[in-house]
Amino acid sequence: MTSKTLLSISIFVFSFMGNLPSAMSSENTPHNCEGATKAGENAIKAEIFLKEPLVKDKKTPTEIELISKKDNKPLLPSEIKETHTKLIHLLIFDQTLTDYQHIHPTPTNKPGIYQFEWTPKEASQYKVWVDLTPLCTNQQEYIMADLGNLSKSPQKVDKTLNSTYSTGGRSDKIYFNLSFDSQEFMNGKAAMGKVLVKDSQGHPFTQLEPVMGAFAHIVAINEDFKTIAHVHPMGVETSKESDRGGPELDFHFEPNKPGFWKIWVQVKAYGKEFFIPFGINVK
Numbered sequence: 001m002t003s004k005t006l007l008s009i010s011i012f013v014f015s016f017m018g019n020l021p022s023a024m025s026s027e028n029t030p031h032n033c034e035g036a037t038k039a040g041e042n043a044i045k046a047e048i049f050l051k052e053p054l055v056k057d058k059k060t061p062t063e064i065e066l067i068s069k070k071d072n073k074p075l076l077p078s079e080i081k082e083t084h085t086k087l088i089h090l091l092i093f094d095q096t097l098t099d100y101q102h103i104h105p106t107p108t109n110k111p112g113i114y115q116f117e118w119t120p121k122e123a124s125q126y127k128v129w130v131d132l133t134p135l136c137t138n139q140q141e142y143i144m145a146d147l148g149n150l151s152k153s154p155q156k157v158d159k160t161l162n163s164t165y166s167t168g169g170r171s172d173k174i175y176f177n178l179s180f181d182s183q184e185f186m187n188g189k190a191a192m193g194k195v196l197v198k199d200s201q202g203h204p205f206t207q208l209e210p211v212m213g214a215f216a217h218i219v220a221i222n223e224d225f226k227t228i229a230h231v232h233p234m235g236v237e238t239s240k241e242s243d244r245g246g247p248e249l250d251f252h253f254e255p256n257k258p259g260f261w262k263i264w265v266q267v268k269a270y271g272k273e274f275f276i277p278f279g280i281n282v283k
């Protein structure tokens with residue numbers, strides 16, 4: 001693939017209050033899965049076990065138990081479909097939406113129990129969205145669970161509106177610029193978005209490295225701290241570690257809720273992963 005190849009990403013918006021599109025494909029669902037899910041319902045539930053009390057800026061070993069709702073049996077790694085090169089993606093957010101972490105837990109020797117470590121960077125409330133596709137339903141789901149609270153009072157969402165961001169030091173600085181095909185964002189209306197990446201000299205940056213089989217992973221979260229928009233890279237995915245991408249990352253954003261949305265773009269360059277925050281308002 002050429003470095004100019006555009007990466008097309010489409011963001012599908014899910015509300016976790018039960019607005020999942022009823023795309024359950026009963027034809028492809030194995031018999032033993034029948035009745036496992038209704039439209040808008042997750043087949044899996046999650047429970048969090050913090051192995052140590054939460055302390056700001058301190059690494060916290062954590063276990064997550066995944067259980068099939070239908071029969072109350074643990075969800076085994078062999079029962080999960082690999083997506084974006086991983087079985088389970090954890091999207092961790094704090095209530096201010098300024099701390100976003102993307103983590104892949106690993107199985108333990110206890111069935112249905114997976115472990116990971118994370119470090120809360122804000123004195124805030126934390127939630128995790130477990131992003132996985134059970135083989136049984138072949139339906140991607142997001143299971144929200146509370147991760148703990150480091151704050152005695154509710155924290156305000158950081159509603160900074162921004163379309164530019166830079167990261168890195170003097171020699172490895174990278175500039176990111178977000179633009180859309182429309183000036184305004186309307187609830188329920190699709191908009192085409194583009195992130196343009198430039199290097200420290202202001203030249204188009206074409207050395208984005210693959211992260212989980214793509215040149216960017218984009219996630220958007222609403223100020224309600226409940227609704228997240230997920231990402232499907234469409235068209236081109238990278239298969240080789242040596243592939244490079246940029247300077248444009250195209251995506252499709254269709255918000256299903258008005259208000260402030262934080263958009264996090266995860267990329268890799270110079271061997272390092274970067275999380276780029278943008279903020280927009282949806283009418």
Ligand SMILES: [Cu+2]
Nearest residue numbers: 086089090102
């Ligand atoms: Cu992931």
